[in-house]
Amino acid sequence: MSHNTFPHADHDPRAVRLAARDGTLVGPTAGLAKGFVQVNLVILPEAQANGFLRFCQSNPKPCPLLAVSEPGERGCAALADDLDIARDVPAYCLYRDGRLDQTVHDVSDVWRDDLVTFALGCSFTFEHALIQDGLPVRHIDEGRNVPMYRTSVPLVPAGGFAGHLVVSMRPYRASDAIRAIQITTRFPQTHGAPVHLGDPALIGITDLHSPDYGDAVSMGDDELPVFWACGVTPQQVLMDAGIAFAITHSPGHMLITDIPDSRVALL
Structure with missing residues (x-):
């Protein structure tokens, strides 16, 4: 969806939330409300919430915890005013x-009084920093959702949850890849530095052109795939756990908060 479909999409997080609320915005949120933190959501019954909290604490790279709601609450003051999760x-x-x-x-219509919302940091936050530094972000340039892949990298089992890491990928030439690592290391609350670069087979990815989530992007012969831990990881974990009921964001379709990117960056 074009940024021009609703006003202030580039810099106003509340405008983006309201556009999602009234159905104007149904597409991915990469590149919207620049400078504000976007979050992955995992919404679980309270009975599973403590276990999932322990899982996040044991796996902070794919599950960097920014906020947890009280049961049943559809707002969260730590994330934004005028918020309806x-x-x-x-x-x-x-x-x-x-x-x-x-x-x-x-x-x-399926909301319940026992639902607890977990807000996890998202790599779309550091993408703004990459762009500010002059590094291209391919899926934004091509108007696509970021490509995401299941890997063979095991997670730390905790709280009744286990599974394998999901990663997002952005292609860079070697010199730009080094700079991208330097920039994203400053954002540990939004996945931080990459977990792998180069040969995808080493982390169990067989075909870069067939992502498990999101869209494939073009890659030049002189470019390396660079992989970051991804907040879609818990969605795979929930399915592996056979959990009876859960809600998450759809991959690439984030909740945009009122939190400035600068607040989650290491200076």
Whole structure:
């Protein structure tokens, strides 16, 4: 969806949330509300919430925890004012019995009083820093969702959850890859430095042109794939755990907060 479909998309996080709330915005959020933190969401019944909290603490690279709501709350003051967690994301995934049941644009009709929301840092935050430094971000340039891949890298089991790391990929020439590592290391709360670069087979990825989530992007012969831990990891973990009911954002369709990027950067 074009940034011009609704006003202030480039710099106003509330405008983006309201556009998602009224159905104007249904596409990915990469490149929107520049300078504000975007978050991955995992929404679970309170019965599973403590276990998932321990899982996040054991796996901070893919699951950097920024905020946790009280049960049943659809707002979260730590993230934003005028926030409705059940309506302010362009697309949600509903999971039932360990399977993706459906993708919807509003979850208010299935909201429950026992649901706890986990907000996890997202790599879209450091993309703004990359662009500011003059580094291209291929999926934004090509108007696509970021490519994401399941890997063979095991996670630390905790709280009844386990599985393998999911990564996002951005291609760079070697010199730019080094600079991208330097920049993203400053953002540990939004996945931080890459977890791998170069040969994808070393982390169990067989075909870069067939991502498990998101869209494939073009790669030049002189470019390396650079892989960052990804907030889609918990979605795979929830399915592996066969959890009875859960809600997440749809990959690439984030909740945009009022938190400035600078607040999650190491200076």
